Amino acid sequence: QVQLQQSGPGLVKPSQTLSLTCAISGDSVFSNSAAWNWIRQSPSRGLEWLGRTYYKSKWYNDYAVSVKSRITITPDTSRNQFSLQLNSVAPEDTAVYYCAREGVAGHWYFDLWGRGTLVTVSS
Amino acid sequence: QSALTQPASVSGSPGQSITISCTGTSSDVGNYDLVSWYQQHPGKAPKLIIFEVSKRPSGVSNRFSASKSGNTASLTISGLQAEDEADYYCCSYAGTRTYVKFGGGTKLTVL
Numbered sequence: 486q487v488q489l490q491q492s493g494p495g496l497v498k499p500s501q502t503l504s505l506t507c508a509i510s511g512d513s514v515f516s517n518s519a520a521w522n523w524i525r526q527s528p529s530r531g532l533e534w535l536g537r538t539y540y541k542s543k544w545y546n547d548y549a550v551s552v553k554s555r556i557t558i559t560p561d562t563s564r565n566q567f568s569l570q571l572n573s574v575a576p577e578d579t580a581v582y583y584c585a586r587e588g589v590a591g592h593w594y595f596d597l598w599g600r601g602t603l604v605t606v607s608s
Numbered sequence: 609q610s611a612l613t614q615p616a617s618v619s620g621s622p623g624q625s626i627t628i629s630c631t632g633t634s635s636d637v638g639n640y641d642l643v644s645w646y647q648q649h650p651g652k653a654p655k656l657i658i659f660e661v662s663k664r665p666s667g668v669s670n671r672f673s674a675s676k677s678g679n680t681a682s683l684t685i686s687g688l689q690a691e692d693e694a695d696y697y698c699c700s701y702a703g704t705r706t707y708v709k710f711g712g713g714t715k716l717t718v719l
Contacts, residue, residue: 531697531711531712531713547707592659593700594656595699598653600653
């Protein structure tokens, strides 16, 4: 059974870096078909896709324009997981953050989700 | 980039059918057969119920069906059941700059 297990702090101070990890079980971050995404959800912004990483002979990343200057998504091949770093956070970055598998990279549907992590940006 | 447009709420009685619309533009819904739909119960992660406009993942009830016409995608739930009460979101690929857009969500109430 494929599962995504999220971890990371639930409280981040303004201007600091938000860091979350998503551990994959039952699949591989090296998958030739899947892509590994981060999506967030807040009452003000709804569901918002942030970015993804995937492997097709080499590693690729795509990022949403809204966060492109602040985001890094990195695969950790030794631990079969991937991580999100969002720099210079502000209160409007407060949201539930989900990791999600894109079942077939390029088909843009998310067939497996982590449970979500509520991240609050506050001093 | 604006989100896809969904009605804020719909309702129906058990056994009835309801349809939720998702309106985009010729740059997203109208240009790609890459629309998906998600069901979200309170406090839970979204669950994929439709992908590539009208395909159902294994294990999803055939009471869920979907289609697309022009810039508007639609999700139909037939034979409404109490467990269908949830929020529903559409999602569409929107090209290599925007990538993905979600709808604002529709709250389904089963009366």
